[in-house]
């Protein structure tokens with residue numbers, strides 16, 4: 001029963017994640033109006049908003065204007081649904097599960113937005129900081145302070161890395177958003193693990209860049225969505241059982 005509920009929660013929050021992914025970079029409200037077709041602007045009925053199912057039944061097209069609905073929608077819902085179940089197995093029926101699901105969705109939204117628009121919205125970083133304070137309120141003030149120190153170190157590290165990168169490559173290697181994201185990640189996984197996340201994200205970035213090179217898709221001024229890679233590796237480290245990452249420390 002709890003398993004079913006967590007899947008349901010994951011799927012519905014996936015729908016909400018899609019709303020955030022579409023609206024936040026466009027500076028639209030995430031609460032009103034109700035969801036609409038991005039092409040013909042028609043408001044969607046409840047049966048067009050059922051996660052995954054609606055996409056399948058509508059065969060991936062808008063009911064009226066027949067324009068294609070991005071496969072990103074059901075993919076995001078499927079990912080959040082699957083992870084909600086996974087997190088329930090991991091943390092059990094505890095508040096930690098809810099926080100981990102919220103954090104997972106936050107990082108997913110940041111990853112997709114940075115991937116598509118190369119920005120990391122401030123509102124999401126602030127939401128993450130609040131979530132961090134809630135998370136640590138289950139522990140002690142001492143832990144919250146050490147987490148805050150980790151956040152500051154992670155931001156400072158990224159600030160220096162960005163300045164050095166800009167000097168070497170004579171262009172913007174990272175955005176200001178990456179510095180804020182680094183702080184958020186440091187808050188949740190600590191500075192040491194943050195460094196591991198950066199290292200893994202750099203490897204992902206190099207792989208991505210190499211594939212783009214092979215496919216001849218690199219524009220001269222192209223920037224890597226580093227925030228996307230960093231969000232992905234951070235959430236993996238956050239969820240990984242401690243022994244599996246201790247070897248890379």
Ligand SMILES: [Zn+2]
Nearest residue numbers: 037040062065
């Ligand atoms: Zn339409």
